[in-house]
Amino acid sequence: MKADRSSELFERSKRVIPGGVNSPVRAFRAVGGTPRFVARGEGAFIYDADGNRYVDYVCSWGPLIAGHAHPDVRRAVELALARGSSFGAPTAAEAELAELVVEMVPSVELVRFVSSGTEATMSALRLARGFTGRDKVVKFSGCYHGHADAFLVSAGSGALTFGTPDSPGVTAGTAGDTLTANYNDLESVRALFARNPERIACVIVEPYAGNMGLVPPEAGFLQGLRALTREHGALLIFDEVITGFRAARGGAQEREGVLPDLTTLGKVIGGGLPVGAFGGRAEIMEHLSPLGPVYQAGTLSGNPLAMAAGIATLRLLRDGGAYARLEALGARLERGLRDVFSRHAVAAQHHRRGSMLCTFFTDRPVRDLESAKRSDTARYAAYFHALLERGVWLAPAQFETAFISLAHTEAELDATVAAADDALCALEART
Ligand code: KE4
16 A cells, blocks of 8 residues: 555654654654554544555544544534634533543542543542552553653562552652552552552552453452552542543443442543543542642643533433443454464464454453563564455554554454455464
8 A cells, every 4th residue: 555645654754743743652663664544534544644444443542532623522613613612611512521431430429520531530640649648559560540740650670569660751759659460450459558558559450451462360469459559548440541431331330230339431521622531539639639638730621612512522422332342342343363373373362342342363362561571562463454454453562552443344354354354364374
């Protein structure tokens, strides 16, 4: 496929934007090659600057669960825009979207809107610290919660006491308050609580880890976190920025039957416009300014255009069989890919929860970051490009998750399976 126009745009962007992109993963560095510049999206498809059409499984990294340019979302945003784009004052739309969130997400009694998932998780952490009066937080290796300093930390040498910065610019002081446990390993969490008695404010976890590839929780893991945090007086935060309104109507907490104290949301809640949110039990949320002492604010929080897109999207999900449809589509694609990979005798682990799925190129089980890292990322990169050449756009990195939307039909999924079959043939021919 031609990529001349994308190449030109990439060169032009690199002259004025670091790396030519506004978010690193878009630069294709994990898979190599020229990042495709997108001209437009329509339903399950995106079209790049050279006019090539792709079945889209990035879906803007999750938000486009209804597909690109959905007519209901377009109409809602156009109507809102005609009334003005931002007021810096409360609007009815914010109450309406908040009512939908409270209705759909089991553990949320009050919710505050922000403009990104990072803002949501950053604010939830501050609220947990303010509510408990404790400083330390626990996260998991391989889980990503946005780019706030507290989260860009990995297990330090004294893993049970200090974190070390994952990025320059994160101070040792900040990193020192972030403790890191292993996903699907309750013992690693128990040890942190034992080593830091009454100093841990919260444990934050992706209930389905979507940022080391898709790694689901093993039986009892989330329930164990719920028990441990309750036992030690710490809050449990589910980062449902990916799984919220995606894993189920009420997110992973509904599907798994585990209620956190706070939930962070993003992506789907904005239907493709910038919305993040954090919410939970009223007694916690009432510590937030202007009611309580924990400060949090935002110029464009609750932006009317973003609220309109979010309301239209959640309405499409709230009633009717959206999740049964997403489950059926996900199962069909998983079945097809498993069949193709086994016919080509390519060792892989296929993980799926609903309309989220991921293929790891490894013959061994993947249950945490260490095992995910055993995947053959070079093979994933070759598979990614072979599919891209065949009109299928997967995540341009092994440690991400693919998404299906309500705009995908059996035809697109079957075409994707056929493309994967052809791609694996081509890759075999090269070896
Ligand atoms: P944003 O600040 O990017 O809206 O959300 C941060 C965030 C928080 N929590 C979870 C579980 C997330 O997955 C994310 C962001 N996800 C990445 C994709 N893995 C966004 C894509 C990107 O960084 O460009």
